[in-house]
Amino acid sequence: MDRGRFLKPAMLLSSLLLLPLPLLAATEPKTPSLSAPSAAEILARLRPGHPRLLASRDDFAQLKKRIASEARLQSWQTGLGNRARDILSAEPSRYEIPDGLRLLATSRRVVERVHTLALLYRLEGDDRYAERAWRELEAAAKFPDWNPRHFLDTAEMTHAFAIGYDWLYDAWTPEHRVLLRQAMVEKGFKPALALYRAHSSWTKMRHNWNQVCNGGIGMGALALADVEPQIAGEILHDALESLPLAMAEFSPDGAWKEGPGYWNYATSYNVVFLAGLETALGTDFGLSKMAGFSETGFFLFI
Numbered sequence: 001m002d003r004g005r006f007l008k009p010a011m012l013l014s015s016l017l018l019l020p021l022p023l024l025a026a027t028e029p030k031t032p033s034l035s036a037p038s039a040a041e042i043l044a045r046l047r048p049g050h051p052r053l054l055a056s057r058d059d060f061a062q063l064k065k066r067i068a069s070e071a072r073l074q075s076w077q078t079g080l081g082n083r084a085r086d087i088l089s090a091e092p093s094r095y096e097i098p099d100g101l102r103l104l105a106t107s108r109r110v111v112e113r114v115h116t117l118a119l120l121y122r123l124e125g126d127d128r129y130a131e132r133a134w135r136e137l138e139a140a141a142k143f144p145d146w147n148p149r150h151f152l153d154t155a156e157m158t159h160a161f162a163i164g165y166d167w168l169y170d171a172w173t174p175e176h177r178v179l180l181r182q183a184m185v186e187k188g189f190k191p192a193l194a195l196y197r198a199h200s201s202w203t204k205m206r207h208n209w210n211q212v213c214n215g216g217i218g219m220g221a222l223a224l225a226d227v228e229p230q231i232a233g234e235i236l237h238d239a240l241e242s243l244p245l246a247m248a249e250f251s252p253d254g255a256w257k258e259g260p261g262y263w264n265y266a267t268s269y270n271v272v273f274l275a276g277l278e279t280a281l282g283t284d285f286g287l288s289k290m291a292g293f294s295e296t297g298f299f300l301f302i
Contacts, residue, residue, distance in 0.1 A: 009080055009115040036240035037285060039233030045281040046225050050169035051122070052280045053162060053222060054272070060122045067123065077123065084120050087113050088132050092139035103147035107156035110140050114160045118167035130171035137164045141183035148191035151202055152209065155216030158188035159269075162216075162223040181227060184220045189231050192217045196238035203242045207258055208266035210246035214239040215269035222280040240285060243273070247290045254295030263299055 051057060067073040093106045093113075113136050121129040140146075140157060147153040165172075165180045172180070192213070195201045202209040218239040221232040247270065249257060256263035274284040288294070 009112075009119040036237050039230075039237045042236045042240075042281065043225060043229055043233045045283065047280055047282065048226065050223075051166045053166045053219060053276050054279055055122075055167075056279065064123055077120075080116055080120055083116055084129060087117060088128060092135045094139070095143045097147065102150050103153040104150065104156065106140075107146065107153045107160070110136055111156050111160040111163075114164045118163055121171065122167055127171075130168050133164055133168060134172075134176065137161060137180060137183075141179050141187075143187070146187045146191075148187075151191070151195070151213050154188055154191060155213040155269075157216075158184055158192075158220040159216035159272075161188070162219040166223045181224055184224060185228060185231065188217060188220050189228075189235060193231065193235060193238075196235065196242070203238070204245065206246050206249050208246075208262045210242060211266040211270040211273075214243045214246075215273035218243075218273050219276050222276050225280070239273075240287075243270070243287065244290065246270075247287060247293060250290065250292030250296050252292055254292045254297070254299050256296065256299055260300055263296075267296060 047056075049057075051060070055063075063073075067077055093109050095103070096106055097103050098105075114133055117129040117133040117136075120126065121133070137160070140160070145154075146157040161180055161184050165177065165184070169177070195203050202213040217235060221228075221235040221239070225232040225236070246266070256266065258266070274288055277284045277287075
């Protein structure tokens with residue numbers, strides 16, 4: 001599956017410039033200190049209510065107005081609608097580790113399905129999309145785990161649940177929200193927190209695992225920061241401390257040593273997490289100004 005496939009539904013959002021544009025930043029790049037803000041400082045910035053990840057309620061309303069008058073956006077929405085019809089008729093994802101190591105294909109499928117269904121629900125209000133998204137999330141919430149031994153699987157699944165919880169918040173009953181929160185905390189946050197506290201594994205890496213894992217878990221923490229402040233605050237502090245280790249590898253000119261394929265994977269999650277920080281907290285704490293990051297959009301053309 002295309003590593004960047006979950007971003008295709010976000011094309012509509014990016015058309016409104018809802019995502020920050022660090023790749024086009026005109027400010028002088030700098031490398032911020034690796035000293036992250038405290039959990040209390042982070043939580044004090046949290047914007048109340050949902051949705052707050054990548055887009056607000058007003059942003060979605062603005063997007064609906066633009067779709068009504070712009071042919072390109074109408075075409076994109078039609079494409080997403082065609083994809084959604086396939087999802088509606090498909091069975092929910094199952095816990096499958098065909099190679100004995102990775103649940104990753106399943107996690108990515110859940111991400112793509114939830115992004116597509118949740119975005120269309122926000123735009124069209126069709127209950128079928130929310131109901132099908134619930135079936136997908138409920139099935140994954142009941143998995144025995146999200147395969148933390150290959151943590152990319154856990155991070156991407158947590159990202160899917162963050163979007164599903166946040167964008168579809170109004171569609172969920174209190175019981176639905178509890179199940180989604182419990183799954184994120186038990187299957188996503190707690191395994192991540194064990195690694196953050198031990199300063200081990202991807203938390204100290206300087207390649208794509210750092211950005212994907214911090215990004216996926218970080219989005220989950222932003223989604224639940226109001227109802228799980230203690231664990232979410234600790235995770236966000238640790239993610240902001242860890243992420244610059246990998247982001248420093250964009251220096252000096254935006255090139256990525258793992259090549260274009262992993263650049264796409266790493267940078268997608270990096271950018272989405274920074275965008276989530278901006279919409280949920282009002283700042284990315286200067287990370288988009290790190291040396292080399294503003295040039296990395298030209299990497300594929302170097």
